[in-house]
Amino acid sequence: GAVVSQHPSRVICKSGTSVKIECRSLDFQATTMFWYRQFPKKSLMLMATSNEGSKATYEQGVEKDKFLINHASLTLSTLTVTSAHPEDSSFYICSAPHSYEETQYFGPGTRLLVL
Amino acid sequence: SQQGEEDPQALSIQEGENATMNCSYKTSINNLQWYRQNSGRGLVHLILIRSNEREKHSGRLRVTLDTSKKSSSLLITASRAADTASYFCATKGGFSGNTPLVFGKGTRLSVIA
Numbered sequence: 702g703a704v705v706s707q708h709p710s711r712v713i714c715k716s717g718t719s720v721k722i723e724c725r726s727l728d729f730q731a732t733t734m735f736w737y738r739q740f741p742k743k744s745l746m747l748m749a750t751s752n753e754g755s756k757a758t759y760e761q762g763v764e765k766d767k768f769l770i771n772h773a774s775l776t777l778s779t780l781t782v783t784s785a786h787p788e789d790s791s792f793y794i795c796s797a798p799h800s801y802e803e804t805q806y807f808g809p810g811t812r813l814l815v816l
Numbered sequence: 817s818q819q820g821e822e823d824p825q826a827l828s829i830q831e832g833e834n835a836t837m838n839c840s841y842k843t844s845i846n847n848l849q850w851y852r853q854n855s856g857r858g859l860v861h862l863i864l865i866r867s868n869e870r871e872k873h874s875g876r877l878r879v880t881l882d883t884s885k886k887s888s889s890l891l892i893t894a895s896r897a898a899d900t901a902s903y904f905c906a907t908k909g910g911f912s913g914n915t916p917l918v919f920g921k922g923t924r925l926s927v928i929a
Contacts, residue, residue: 805917806861
């Protein structure tokens with residue numbers, strides 16, 4: 702089946718630094734990818750829709766200057782958490798819809814801890 | 817924004833028993849999907865039911881959909897300890913692949929051996 706990878710799987714950083722998370726579709730092309738955020742024991746909250754070749758679409762309340770999204774190619778989207786703070790600590794998950802399929806394929810997630 | 821509510825929020829059962837989880841949603845949908853998440857991991861797609869379907873089976877899973885009540889249920893029969901995970905329903909409003917999924921709050925299932 703289709704596979705989506707994320708890198709890194711976990712990262713610890715100091716407050717004020719920036720962290721980049723990569724999301725790759727390994728065996729299919731994805732013009733659209735989605736970024737979700739999940740707090741412990743909570744559900745997934747959509748942050749933004751990443752579009753290849755155009756600007757990302759952010760959900761209400763998500764700061765676009767804080768969470769920079771770049772859809773560099775048909776298989777890669779990156780999420781950069783800029784000037785990270787402890788409240789940005791969370792589990793970030795990306796997903797990509799496969800062409801002609803109604804389901805989405807999820808990456809394994811990235812756990813971010815900001816100290 | 818989240819659209820679905822799942823109940824119960826947590827469910828603990830003995831191995832071999834059936835587990836039923838319910839999901840309600842608020843707006844019109846194209847389809848409803850159930851996903852499973854093991855602790856600290858990504859999501860795995862379990863089953864999809866379209867808005868014009870009422871029931872669907874896949875192995876030990878049975879999903880129902882009632883669009884008049886805007887609700888769905890997931891039944892896992894003959895549960896196993898390996899079924900321990902969080903289960904989320906997710907709805908998709910549009911037909912385009914670019915339409916994101918909207919997730920419910922999830923049910924944490926514990927199956928005790």
